[in-house]
Amino acid sequence: MAEASEKTVMQDFPAKPDLAESIRAWLSRLAFERRAAPKTLQAYARDLRQFTQFLVEHLGEPADRAAFAALAPMDVRAFLAARRRSGIESRSLMRQLAALRGFARHLAQEGYGDAAAFFAVRGPRTAKTLPRPIGAEDARATASTATRAGSPREPWILARDAAVLGLLYGAGLRISEALGIRAGDAPVGDRDSILVTGKGGKQRAVPVIVPVRAAIADYRAQCPYVLNDDEPLFVGARGGALSARVVQLAMAELRGALGLPDSATPHALRHSFATHLLAGGGDLRAIQELLGHASLSTTQIYTRIDASRIMESYNAMHPRARRGESG
Structure with missing residues (x-):
């Protein structure tokens, strides 16, 4: 680098x-x-x-x-x-x-x-596009080896992919942050959080939930390579550092298995993490810290996502909305 x-x-x-x-x-x-x-x-x-x-x-x-x-x-x-x-x-x-x-x-x-x-020059106006989160059930399925049952890939590779994607959805990490984790810092055993390095070299502590820790432990148990403490936790098929491209290809395979749109990328799992936390009553400031956003305004985009989701549900489910009735 x-x-x-x-x-x-x-x-x-x-x-x-x-x-x-x-x-x-x-x-x-x-x-x-x-x-x-x-x-x-x-x-x-x-x-x-x-x-x-x-x-x-x-x-x-x-x-x-x-x-x-x-x-x-x-x-x-x-x-x-x-x-x-x-x-x-x-x-x-x-x-x-x-x-x-x-x-x-x-x-x-x-x-x-x-x-x-x-x-003195005003910048061009840009359209503010909202990230497209994945539904909670589908997001959880991406982090399960069972979703790719029957795949010709080796079981340890399926376990590795599930662990990486679990960190993206379960901890809100970027791909680079997940792949930057050293084996000695893995959240396994009694360790329930991890220190990640985000944009600009800024570090933050992120809690890791039990299912994700279990997925990481499963991958470590199956991995055929020695994972030295000072080397990457996630390795490729030949034992070298895992590339982001491999994670993207795994997600593409999962899109096919789950019938998800092209917008269901690894980064969409991070968006889903934030959106689902907010929908569950999560505090915006806390979500900002978990995501490692420098500015709260960056995190506030998820309030618009949630509002948009609520209105979509209203229009789909409310009897008067379905009939097109007005005030």
Whole structure:
């Protein structure tokens, strides 16, 4: 992971040497001081490369620090408009604007102009889409080896997949968080919680319910490989660290077995965890902490999911709603 980050930081950009060096310094800061995820780092590097390439055409030559610092809001809007014409969606444009603002702020802190032009530009509106949770019964079934009975896969692999998916639904983990668990930290025996590392390297303690702990114990008992304490808890067929892609393929097989839509992804299990907790009367702040959300506003999306579910049930079940009667 460190090697991938270093490769991203050291790449070239279509700008004059001083500006290119500032971009690399900012990416390095994100990678090694703020511990940005490799994919985030790659996306930001791509955003800066696209912007500096745009400036080559927009200004007639590669930009240096002074030219970048002298940009006006109209220049930033011109870039966003060009990206929009090329078919880029609003959500991606928002991320690109966030990357440009972050870099402009970095330059300002280094004494090169200010970031006002980038913050003066209003980002494009994005449609707020709600996650699509899986029903409680189906969500539980994804974490059961019985659901894939008859599969040609080895029993220990089925047990492993059930344990991983159980952590996504039963503890609300992201795939990366579940796969980042070390064998020595597994929630088995008397250990009823686990310390996970989420986005930005932030750690949080998450309780693990008995059925999930039992699934993990079952997987460990069947796993044919020695699981050393300082190595990953979940391993692949050849004994190496398990990849997220394998978990996604297991979920695809389960979608077929349960008749679930394509939206029933591993990440949907995490959404289901939050939605079902909220529907059961869970406290929003507590759910925020369990999910590892930095902001309560991120967690509040589940209040809209729950309200939407209630209205769907009302419209489906209420006699007057079924007959289309009004007030």
